[in-house]
Amino acid sequence: MTRISIDPITRLEGHGRIDLFLNDAGSVDEAFLVIPELRGFEKFLEGRPVEEMPQITSRICGVCPEAHHAAAAKAADAVYNVEIPEAAEVIRRLQYNAFMAGDHATHFYALGGPDFIVGPDAPASERNIIGVINKVGLELAGKVIRMRKESHEVAELLGGRRIHPVGMVPGGISKPVSAETAKRLREIGAYMVEFAKESLGIFDNLVLKDPRLRGLIISDAYYNKTAYMALVNDQNQPDAYDGHVRVVDAQGNEVVRYHPRDYLDHIAEAIVPWSYLKMPYLKQFGWRGATAEASESIVRTGPLGSLNASTGMQTPLAQAHYERFYATFRGTPVHQTLAFHWARLIELLQSAELVNRLAHDERLTSPDVRTVPSGTPRVGVGTVEAPRGLLTHHYVTDENGIVEKANLIVGTTYQYPAIQLSVATAAKKLIRPGAELTEPIMNGIEMAFRAYDPCFGCATHALPGTSPLEVRAFSAGGVLVDGLRRNGDGSLERITALRPDAASPAANAADSPGGAR
């Protein structure tokens, strides 16, 4: 038996490790995506007032603070059973969609996109945001920076701060929007729509028109049949801020459509002893492992889930791209994992169009943005569609609104069984018995999870901390038999002997399983 570790995996938020076990014939027998962290937010939220949840849970992730901020605020609304004023909902929706648009742009240009724009086989040193800029030009880099900046500006205008905004409170929004702010929001909305259209144009030109990349997208290595889920409005269109959860099976038939507050009837989590992260599944089908044979209980969310579990988009430009998406793949649902990237850009476009639409909503500048809660607090669930998938915050409080119990299921956690399945599928298809381990193969396996834009910082309620990539193959006796290291300058180095001062604490953990880091 041979064990290979890819540790840590890179260009994601948070920390993870892939362990591959080869059988005697040299093929991949098992693949495990191991998440080695747990920060314990659910415990230390206990004892805190529920109105503080939007601020405290925001600190789970500085990359997607608005997702936790909004889910927590909605859960706190529910705890007090308070309806927020229409203007507050307009403001929250606008802020939320601006955040979604900015976050998706970051993933496409800096994290997941380089594999396509620069190319999956390009040198590692070029497969990053700098490589993207070299390929598409400095002018575009300026636009990406502006997109990120304006997305953060919306957070500051509506929530007081660019990172960890504070404006959403139980019952609404802390401060009305001025006419001057509304004018600026209309400018930003218009820019975001243009940016989203241009990004889809780039995807079209550089990816869809390239036969090799098209072939990669539809290859077996990145294909898994699963169920899908999305937060949808009354017309079953994706709605990132609010709605019902709609689940469809691998044939696209509706399995269930539930109110987010009823999530415990439909979602449960399995514990696996080899990872700190739990594995959610559809309760009605039971847990039979993250395998292709049990795929009816494995559900994918995030942009691909949003498109597959809906029947169309809310906005006209996004709808046109939605139709093209399904025409290209010839049917629904689309099971190609790499289609996440395209779906993400379509979701970006819808969010941008919604920002633009909401910025013109007359209710935006109404002074009536708060309802003071009068109900007795008890229990509340808040759900949004975060950039990385469905996000659930569930609080139980005492009669004074002090949290007694909290349950947080984040997008990447919902995706975990599917990501595990996708990584195993890619590893089994890409690693051929006896063939030399190469950097493109390693990256090919990483592409299977990168499509999901996973945030293991969020999922473990623990921190992002990415570092370098190293693949090490061990024999059963723990002796290094082969290895490959990607250095800081992108160069590759073969590891030929086990060094006593092994490269990193992460590698040490692989060397001596069980050792505390």
Next chain:
Amino acid sequence: MTAKLKLAMYCAAGCGGCDISLLEVHEHLLDIVAAADIAFWPAATDFKYADVEAMPDGEIDVCFVNGAIRNAENAHIARLLRAKSKVLVAYGACSAFGGVPGLANLYPVDDVIDRAYTTQSTTLVDQSLRPTPSAVHGAGSAASGTAVGLPAIAGTVTSLADVARVDFTLPGCPPSTDRVWEVCQAIVAGELPASPAIVGAGGKSVCDDCRLEKHGTRVSKFVRSHEIVAEDERCLLEQGIVCMGPATRSGCGGQCTDALMPCRGCYGPAGDSLDQGAAMVSVLGTLIDSDDEDVIRETISQVVDPAGTFYCFTLATSLLGHARSANPDQEARS
């Protein structure tokens, strides 16, 4: 022309918001890159721990460390970067004071694990299963019987200064972009003050920068932020909302109070105060409309969750911070 500066940024147990705040200087990032090389920044580059270990001591000119210290790896890297850096900066509230993750010190780590795996509403089957450092893969595959190699979860959260000598502290959750840019300019110009010092922050309190007006009104009771619609232009404390502004160092520009939300203290204690909560309690004492000590004590006791409110970002470095270290063996500093 002098050689380019070597800068580094490391994220320990934080949320990534500090990394984003450094990127938030946007077009100024190009100025920074022109003046300095990034020697190590895991969130943005692929440099490895081994690259740092291979450096001579003092190779990095200025190293920012963000995030709290929660496990042996965080502590190890912090000490390593200390040795390799001429100047070590605690960047952000977690690094400076333990931050929000420091609230975990209110509970023994076993309770944290129980909540996640045993008593959670959605974990229905096999609650006896536990991811542990000694876990091995199950039967039925090539992996069978192999140790997984999960790291142990550490017991308590501490600040950077608890494990390494810190030259400068740049507070905030995260530090505001304008302050970050000022500090970067000072670094490039070689104009940092004598260490140790707090940089990127003022010498006064948040109230000093807050646009809301104080009228000297005293209060007879405290309300929670969601219980009233705060009147604009008027001090939140004088409306009865507990706002940490008076006990918090200036530097943010009063962003939260500008949005009519109370300060939660992310820039840490103001002035020479070491314990933000103690300072806040004494401020509240003077705010209450009574000279009767019993009335004052009774009114202050109305504040819900004093530990979480007065020490939201500084519990780990407060006098309360180490009260609950259930298992000293698991301490990161050990």
